[in-house]
Amino acid sequence: MTKYKGMNKSLLAMAVAVALPNAYADENAKDDIEHIQIISHYDKLRTEAGSATLLTEEQLGEYEYDDIHRVLSSVPGVNIREEDGYGLRPNIGFRGVTPERSKKITIMEDGVLIGPAPYSAPAAYYFPQTTRMTAVEVFKGPAAIKHGPQTIAGALNLVTRSVPEFTEGAIDIAAGGDGYTKAHGYFGSVVNNIGFLVEAVNVQADGFKELDGGGDTGFDKNDFLAKFNYRLQQGDIEHNFGLKLSYANEISDETYLGLTEADFAENPYRRYAATAPAKMDTEHQQVMFTHSMSTDNLSLTTRLYRNDYERAWLKLNSVEGKSPQEILLNPESEDNQRLYEILKGEQDSVVPGAANFLTMGTNDREYYSQGLQIDGDFSFNLFDLNHDLSFGVRFHEDEIERKHFEESYEMKSGISSLVENSKRFTTLNTEHTEAWSVYVEDKIKLDALTLGVGVRGELMDMHYQNNNNPNDWLDKKTRIWLPGVSGFYQLSEDSGVLFGIHRGFSPASPAQSSEIEIEKSTNYEFGGRYNDGVTEFEVVSFFNDYSNLKESCGQSNCGDSLQQDAEFNGGAAHVYGLEAQFSQRYPLNLQLDIPYSFVYTYTKGEFKNDRRTSFAQWGEVKSGDPLPYLPEHQVSFNVGLSADKWRTSLAVKYIGSMPEAAGRSWQEGTQEFTLYLEGQEVPSSTTVDLSASYDFDDYGQVYLKVDNLLDEDKIVSRRPYGARPGKPRQVTVGYKYQF
Template structure:
């Protein structure tokens, strides 16, 4: 961490004497949990509280976000280890086009230089999830086209609190979660730890685990002081997380999927992801009667090594996607037999075939100073709710990718010694200043918000294999926003907004590549009478230029790795609805239920030839890939004093695997679709009074089996039926 940032931290930490009564909730971006009254903020905002997160005891952020309209997801591993999340039709690939935060701070490994979210916090220890879309997300860049996701960790308690949560289930699943916090002499502290693991649900040729183990540790400290009317809260947050998972990008042919969707080919026997993540954050919260200032100084470090299959043979041999798409072609038969272990690498009288296994070894860091302030000001006879923010952020990715040759012998894949060869050695770095200002003014029943966000970025790229291959570039962009809320009655109102969206390009991309920008509109309304909550929002995102980059998870073409493609003009439009109500069946029983629906349509608005593996040759009106038109989630429960049962039904419509059609470039998955799916989850709990709580759940109750994606290499299944039971105790 550089010396200037540390010096600022020292200045922020000058103490004064104060013993406050209220815990400053600085982990939230905005408190939006007004379940009993009408929310008046402009823009779409959804909060999932700790109580809601506990209803189904999900560890998978994909399943959690099924309760938020406007979210589009591409499943990959069934456990949500590598989330693919988009809002309002942006590509879900590695969640790289949404802003992801933990406790209000950017948490991705390298949000500017390499935004693909290969690290994602363990959701088990979160006490809230906040989702902001439209103008509501203008404060939270750099990605502002779609929205922002904030994960809220447990706060340091005011009094002694502790809890444990243990569970076990099918496929070797287990969870152990515990926390303890208290206050001693005005110093509050919290310690929390989580272990999640499973053996996996896939059946590896030759045997072996296909699961994962994740550990997560959190420590927080705070100290409260005062200086006259000013209240201070100083905080320190330390966290560590690691993961070891036997995951692969290799899927199945459609024919093999139909026979056994949970099979894994012998060629993926050695696949493994090994990661470590650390965070340190100093925070200072200053509060007075009419203003609040939150300062955060943070540093995140992340390293990963992912050993996985890159291909077969040399550069001119067919790709894995081509082999699995058409395994019976004569030119693919030997390669397919090698993948399945039915053929050895060396066969007398035939050309030898070997497996190219690549280890994507990467190190990341991100660090910065972020200051956010709000003030209530009376000016020119009007009340102003003023918000301003300033952030200096630096992040970097260092790639040290290498490939090794593995030989298949009698169904077992083994390393060929001495075959290690470095493939990619480079560094990408970004230094960025971000600033925003938003003024909300009250005009009787109308609250009008005017905002502006600026992103000022200096980027550097260096190829460490070729000293002459480097680039420095500078990007400056300003994004205005206008939003409003008009209160019709005590229980209802209308919201509207328009803002400019932006997604930064990587340091490696040439400076003459057109940036991704859009103009985004939304209009809707809310109703809340304390019993019934309803929100309806329509949106229209008009892209001046739609960009996409090729990564192994979404592209699989080795020669195009890291390359950015332009899709030109495009539009995404749709409609979101969320409804919830609680119906008292009698004095002892309640029936809570909710309904979320999303309609989304994304289309190219021009004719363009691309070599991107998901687009190909597109024409005006072609659909964007991996974007379902219809998504529905229905939740219903039955609750009494000591017990409750919850049922969730989620429907996701079919999605095209590609946008356009083949021309000179071979678009392998042209015409293919991910089929629609309906997943039912059920959970129940029973209170034991002062002895804790028992709970049980079944994910995918009816064991629905569908292809969730054919990216990057072959058909992949979602998680099958999984049973688990658990016990919680809190005091």
């Protein structure tokens, strides 16, 4: 792997930079290097094809969410699986793709891939802190043709704060239940035509779970950002140069271990003593150089970027060689009862003639991703038709190096402690990808019809190396082209219809042999949009036709150490549904307004073939079996009351029940597979959040928020090991001051 390490430095040595005005932005928006936001947002009808949603800074500040799961609850077509209650490691899917670690969507920050290794290991164990974002954009269907490599479901773009044109700054401090605190501040200005911005965030909590024997179950996250820019005008050409530096770290006392059904019913926030040593320790850095140039009809943007991420997660793997899932599903059996008592700390793990029972594993990984990305937009007239040509090319390189090891712990008097000199390495490997991506799309204006015709190409060279065995390696190449056609027909000044069809794909990891097929689908959508400046309405139907559905086994969704990082073919599948959103502001009188919105998502996913697998969520599936962790119905309703100096808002979110597994257990000759959680469901849930604020003009603003107002106890998942809860009621009070 020496040759790849050399490339790391050589890529960063490239001297060029250019920055993108934006694929879907209005022409009026193409004037600022910091305008990484892609969707224009005005009180008029949006005419871009494809389904796209923008959450503005005002909307993000309404409920002061730190959890991206809660932020996206107002976006149609989003399916999530909660995990830790705080959204530390989000599980996000669009239009029915698996939400597991958000690995099937393209995640960007300021238009650049932000996942630790988006090609080699797309599971997003790092996710930017939502608190510091000023906009969130969601693209689905043909709207995502410019963003890859994951192109079946769509893309999520997180927009950071721009360098201000004048001196400005702000502080935001808050405190709440379970030891929650937030401290957020920024300051920016322009000196001698050089603009700068510095920003810092700390969010922490003691946690809401109650550890047997006592102790924290929370987290502590820090995030620092610095930006610099310089503008230069040369005749009709405007140049913008930018530098972005960011650093983030996290320490969280998190575990994968949940509870038995009986223990959850008695106290859903209990945590077993065996999980006390669990800890996630992460660190992330980003450097990005940007240069943009623009004229009246041409704009070019180049970004040179580098992301580094390290993580080490200590967590329980097994008890006396047995998976915690087996123990928690049947804790009263003769084989499991003693192990269950050890988990709870009610029995010592060391007895005469026995070994140490608790095996804790640390998944230690190092990642990097880097690349050079050029995007452009050219407007011209040809054959009396208006053309808007968008194009882009990106060279991207990423890598994951796994250094997993296990250690023995013993349970004595309710305390889990390390056995010295018990460290043993389990997984030592490296996966590396070099990828060229290109896209071109021409939007042609034909009277009331805007027609978009485009294609995206992904050209990947992948390498896998077992670092324990120099002879165990794999090289493979993937070349795929993904065409798409989309359109918007404007019926009137306030309404129009949209349609599209495009090919989507999700790459297999470098370690997988040719038996694992690329995930591919043909995706269709049709809908309508209305906006008269007061009332906004959009409804979109979609149908994704998979030629092969692919899934991978991670500890978070599988729990089987023998299948760690293995991938499985699911064959043909269909996912279809309807997304609807409606919003309006009703003036109660001259002083009071009632803003309200309604979002509904219907999604149905099912296998279209009979297949026998050993994947922990599938087993033996038959045509018509539903996809796991996909609710059919989701409803979100927001209503508020606002005046000149104060406002209050209420958000209600309903998520229907979701199957924990798709198929059934099977046996054939001497082979057998037990599908845990067969026939079980994550129950439906309704969550209510409340927020309120009062503005003291020059003296700042105070706000109150209550997450989970009704204090609903809900099971959010039983994977990988037992039932786990969402966050209980949390009351937070905060203060903001801007200058």
